[in-house]
Amino acid sequence: MTxxxxxxxxxxxxxxxxxxxxxxxAAAYWYGTSLQVLFAIVIISVGLMxxxxxxxxxxxxxxxxxxxxxxxxxxxxxxxxxxxxxxPYPSAADVFYTLEYVFFLAALVLAIRSYSGITKVRTPVxxxxxxxxxxxxxxxxxxxxxxxxxxxxxxxxxWGFVMSTLYPLGDVFFMLGPAVALTLIIGQLGAGKLxxxxxxxVAGALVFSLAxxxxxxxxxxxxGSSALMEMGWMTANLLFALAALVARDVYRVR
Amino acid sequence: MRATRNxxxxxxxxxxxxxxxxxxxxxSPYVGEMxxxxxxxxxxxxxxxxxxxxxxxDLPALESNVRRLLGPLAPTNVIDQLLQDxxxxxx
Numbered sequence: 001m002t003x004x005x006x007x008x009x010x011x012x013x014x015x016x017x018x019x020x021x022x023x024x025x026a027a028a029y030w031y032g033t034s035l036q037v038l039f040a041i042v043i044i045s046v047g048l049m050x051x052x053x054x055x056x057x058x059x060x061x062x063x064x065x066x067x068x069x070x071x072x073x074x075x076x077x078x079x080x081x082x083x084x085x086x087x088p089y090p091s092a093a094d095v096f097y098t099l100e101y102v103f104f105l106a107a108l109v110l111a112i113r114s115y116s117g118i119t120k121v122r123t124p125v126x127x128x129x130x131x132x133x134x135x136x137x138x139x140x141x142x143x144x145x146x147x148x149x150x151x152x153x154x155x156x157x158x159w160g161f162v163m164s165t166l167y168p169l170g171d172v173f174f175m176l177g178p179a180v181a182l183t184l185i186i187g188q189l190g191a192g193k194l195x196x197x198x199x200x201x202v203a204g205a206l207v208f209s210l211a212x213x214x215x216x217x218x219x220x221x222x223x224g225s226s227a228l229m230e231m232g233w234m235t236a237n238l239l240f241a242l243a244a245l246v247a248r249d250v251y252r253v254r
Numbered sequence: 255m256r257a258t259r260n261x262x263x264x265x266x267x268x269x270x271x272x273x274x275x276x277x278x279x280x281x282s283p284y285v286g287e288m289x290x291x292x293x294x295x296x297x298x299x300x301x302x303x304x305x306x307x308x309x310x311x312d313l314p315a316l317e318s319n320v321r322r323l324l325g326p327l328a329p330t331n332v333i334d335q336l337l338q339d340x341x342x343x344x345x
Contacts, residue, residue, distance in 0.1 A: 055326040114326030117296075118289040190286035194327050251328065253335040 001038070005238050008032050009231055016227040029082050033074045035234065039241040040068035046244040050251060059110045060244055063201070066103030067237050073097040090163045098166060101174035104205070108178040111198060112185060119188040121181075128181030135172040139213065143168055147220035168216050171209035179205035197247035204239030207232055273344075274298070274305040277316060280339045284332070285324065293323050310344055 011028040014020045020028055047061030073096030080088040112121055144165065153161045179202045186195035186202075211232020218225055274294045281290035291305075297319040298305045301312060308316065317337050324333050 050329050054329050056329055110326075117323040117326070118285060118292045188286070189289055192282070192284055192286035192289065194284050195286070251332055253331050 001035075001042070001238060001241055004035055004038070005231075005234055008035060008234060009227070012227040012230050012234075016230070026082055029078055032234065033071070033078045036067070036071035036074045036237055039237045040064055040071045042241045043067055043244040046248045049248065055110065055114055056247070056251070059107050059114070060247060062103050062107035062110065063240060064244070066100040066107065067240055069096045069099035069103060070233075070237060073100075090157075090160045094159075094163045098163070098170060101170040105174045105178060108182055108201075108205075111201075112178070112182055115185045115189075119185055121185055124181040124184035127184055128177040128179075131180045132172045132177030135176055136169060139168045139172065143213075143217050143220060164216070168213055171212045175205045175209040175212075179209070193250050196250055197243040200239050200243035200246060204236045204243065207239060208236035211236065273308050273310060273312075276343050277320075277340055280336055280343065281320070281324075284328065284336065293320050296323065313341070313344070316340075 008028075008031060011020070011031060015025060015028055043064030044061060045064075047057055047059075047064050050057035050060060052058055052061055073093040076091065076093040076096065077088045080086045080091055080093065112125065115121055148156070148161070148164045151161075151164075156164060182198060183202050186192075186198050189195040211229060214232070215225055215229050217223070218229060277294050278287065278290040281293055284290075285293075294305050294308070294316070297312065297316045298308055300319065301308075301315055303312070317340070320337060320340075321333055324336070
């Protein structure tokens, strides 16, 4: 999977530098979208193999459904942008993109709660909320107030305004904060192997929230996106898929 | 008092504290030493004992606690394996 993503990295660079045209561009576009589908299949498969009736099975399946929602969003985006020539933002794709937050949060809340019997979870949760609050304040001054709120509903339309506000805030409250809380919790497990997959999930969440926030800022400030930035979402969901595979290995008994 | 063996099968002293050490040594690779210790302490506390006072007779309570505390963290096959490893070391 990592090699497949590396190939997409090269293709993404070629797409951004306009070295791919016509059929090659469309193929590269769909290749990237297909990778998101692959990640979702991998994670959901691991979750279902563990079993929905098991706590950890639920956690991985929910994470997989979140990535599947993102993949559906990507498919809609690709069709609108590549084949119908319609501006894909805002669109139905955003509904599915934001659903990843919902399922990711659900998975992490279950994961965090699962540690409540053996480690302290209250303080890490408060720290996670604090980090989310501080990050939201930074976003307010750097992105929301100068660009999005300034444009307002009049310029963006209601749907565009809601989505433009929801993405950066969703990143900090549904991805960054829970990831920080989980980091502090699993950090207490030392080298315990049950925590290994969750370290990758945390890394994925940090990459996702960073990529999303940087994209929003680059888009609104006029700096423009880049191939590297586009790779952020791909890398994040790759890390979630790798985490699921590590979990499968960790849960395998002798 | 029965002697116990640690995770590698090495015979360890048959003191009462050896049981808790043995359990911690089995659980630690999965949940870390602190959480493993918490499992043992929670059992001892529920029985009104200290970890040093735990004996093989307390094994059912210990296993029940391990299942309860690790149940949300790991699939049942992993927990079953850990409990088998604990029991195997006590034979």
